Amino acid sequence: MTDTPARPRPTSPHLTIYRMTWTMVMSIVHRITGSALYFGTLLLVWWLVAAASGAKYFDTANAFFGSWFGQFILLGYTWALIHHMLGGIRHFIWDTGRGYGPERQALARMTLVGSVSITILLWALALVLRS
């Protein structure tokens, strides 16, 4: 019995075999937006350090944030932040023991609809205030 050949450990089913559901996708996206925000904090640090370092450095940072690539990154960053925040509020609802019934689907959809809407509103507001 001691020479039983070693068998690979049983593995749990992988993501690929599940049918995609709203709740599952939102759960994954919560983690992805969290990671994006993690590295995106570098942008906030850059902005603050540039502002503290003087007008020349600040203009360099602003030139990047104002370029199409910078705007694209900031748009994504805004959405990730709002989406992660709404996802976090969903977690708070779950923490109270609510939101585990059929309303899960609606909650998950509301997170996405809410994050996209709020992102558009914020950018519109920034454009209006800028002019």
Place this chain on the structure above:
Amino acid sequence: MRTPLSRIRGLGAAHHGTEHFWLQRLTAAANVFLLVVLIGIVVTLVGRSHATVLATLSKPLVSVLLVAAVISVAIHMRLGMQIIIEDYVHSEFRKVVLLMLNTFFAWGIGLCSIYAVLMISFGT
């Protein structure tokens, strides 16, 4: 007497009981408030001159809220990334190294931001 709290104290992958969960929720709640404030400040500063930005950021209330936001965010993101590392990195050595880098990164982000805010608010 074994209370529910004493039973979970010191348990979990990192032997920290529910401390991680609690701090994650505490900073999440703080972030909702502080980041709404921060977003509000940033939205009003889009396209403004360096002088205007400095004038706004150096207001005492703005500076304090910014520093609070940075601290809360740094703690929250360190905890979040820690979970991701513990979930996906199975080699003990690599896990420990990444957990260290994670802590250094969060502290670096926090310290640089706070230093910059203080420089601005004390007028460099």
